[in-house]
Amino acid sequence: MPNGNGRFPLALAHTAATLYYLQDATQAEIADRLGTSRATVSRLLREARDRGLVRIEVLPLPQEDPGDLADRLAGALGLQQVRLSAPTSPAHVPEAVSPVLAEVLTSLELAAGDVLLVSSGRTVYEIAQRELPPLPGVVVVPMVGGQDEPQAWYQTNEITRRIAEGIGGVPRFLYAPAFPGRQLRRSLVADPEFKRFTxxxxxxxxxxxxxGAPPLQRESIPGFVPTGEAPLRDAVGDVASRFYDAQGREVSYEGADRLIAVPLEVLRAVPHRIAVAYGTAKVPSVLAGARGGCFTHLVTDPATASRLLAALEETA
Structure with a gap:
């Protein structure tokens, strides 16, 4: 059947390909039809591909609809809402999630005099540099005291000032260190102005x-956090320097009672609690924070959302 150069007639290869690819015939059926062997049919099909009679295209996996992905994740985490940014590279996630956060804040219809708490940290610091929605008269309040660290994202009053300026709000500053000595803390707690602030x-x-990512895996962490202490080995994340374990329960450590930061039980009573988090390192932290009721809303990117769902499915 092959000619002198080892090839089959083009019409024969075309017939075999038509039967196989368009009419769903098996190789055995084609062999019977053409009066040849299955091995020959296999060679005919390969030749049809090699000579351009057949084109096989492997399509990329379909991307899940962002709305469906967000709804599935919100249901799995028990959150009121998950909002996703447009797909983007890891380096551009901060600028992609900022407008999404702006939409969430706008939807809350905060009025003048309403209090908006803000945490410290790299993510919120990044957001503070970008365009925010107008929320005139909203009072912006830090969730944790100042930290004696060189990084700008630990300077809570500066983050508060920037966000208040961005929304047209009113900043209220916390003039207290995040981790004071015991005597200073006693003085702060007794001070009427400090009471009005808290x-x-x-x-x-x-x-x-x-x-925050798991404390033992972070590149940057406040110096007052005793990462060498045994209790913090169980911590998988934090909000406002309040560390929690995989179930979202607060993890204590030596001196934790000195921390000047919103208590988790007070935070959980805030009606709208929006976490902004992204990246593989944050997956266990977000899962545990959701279990512990630290937030009601999550703003992230599609890649992180998919990782979160995958992690939930692995532990189901």
Whole structure:
């Protein structure tokens, strides 16, 4: 059947390909039809491909609809809402999630005098540099005291000032270190002005927070955090320097009672708690924070959302 150069007639290869690819005939059926062997049919099909009579295209996996992905993740995490940015590279996620956060904040319809809590951390610091929605008169309040660190994202009052400026709000500053000595803390707790400030935590309508990665895996962490202590080995994340384990339960450590930061039980009472988090390192932190009721909304990117769902399915 092959000619002198080892090839089959083009018409024969075309017939075999038509029967196989368009009419769903088996190779055995084609062999019977053409009066040849299955081995010959296999060679005919290969030749049809080699000579351009057949084109086989492997399509990429279909991308899940972002709305479906967000709804599935919100249901799996038990959150009120998950909002996703447009797909983008890891380096451009901060600028991609900022407009999504702006939409969420706008939807809350915060009025003048309403209190908006903000955390420190790299993510919220990045957001503070970008365009925010106008929320005139909203009172912006830090969730944690200042930290004696060189990185700008630990300077809570500066982050508060930037966000208040971006939304047209009113900043309220916390003039206290995040981790004071015991004597200073006693003085702070007794101070009437400090009491008036911490009362703002209890009247807040909304909060925007980053979610810290597991403390033992982080490149940058406040110096007051005793990462060598045994209890923190169980910590998988934090919000406002309040560390929690895989079930979302707060992890204590030596001196943790000195921390000047919104208590988790107070944070959980805030009606709208928005976490902004992305990246593989944050997956266990977000899962645990959701279990612990630290936030009601999540703003992230599609890649992180898919990783979160995959992690949930692995542990199901």
């Amino acid at each position: 009362a703002l935590w209890e009247t807040a309508r909304a909060a925007v927070m980053g979610v």
